[in-house]
Amino acid sequence: MSFPFVFYLAWTGNERLFVWFLCINLVTDILDGLIARVFNMMTEIGAKLDSLADLGTYILAFLGIFLFKSADFQPHLFSFCTFIGLFVLCYLFSLIKFGRFPSLHLYSWKIGGYIQGFFFFALFVFGFNKAFYYIMVTWGTAAFLEHLIIQAIIPEMRSNAKGLYWILRR
Secondary structure (H helix, E strand, O other): OOHHHHHHHHHOOOHHHHHHHHHHHHHHHHHHHHHHHHOOOOOHHHHHHHHHHHHHHHHHHHHHHHHHOHHHHHHHHHHHHHHHHHHHHHHHHHHHHHOOOOOOOEHHHHHHHHHHHHHHHHHHHHOOOHHHHHHHHHHHHHHHHHHHHHHHHOOOOOOOOEOHHHHHHO
């Protein structure tokens, strides 16, 4: 819901408010998932909406990096472009194979989302940290690869697949 507003803040160069609202997005995403699991309110439509909101948050974070922090990423352009490319490939593959956005909700993807969220927060609040960047990119790349492998082997999209181990166990 906040995507257009936060996008506008980034586009108009209001970095301070952009960072505040991006952080609010990240925190509410964590709380939303936690509340759904604790109160057993998980639904298929909720999983799809959560995945769509995650995509919006990624787009906003990437836009913020491009607009406000591109100089920090210049020496790491290849690894960051690879990271973004794999992320986009996960969505494109799902759209081509299943005709919809993915909603696998893998543990690796969730942990990666937390790491990426903390990285984006730290980046905009404290500045670029090379070690944290490589942890984020390495974990994210592994999670994206797991996501692609699972999409390649499952016959239809499903929610809450957990991970490759659980897929192969079936």
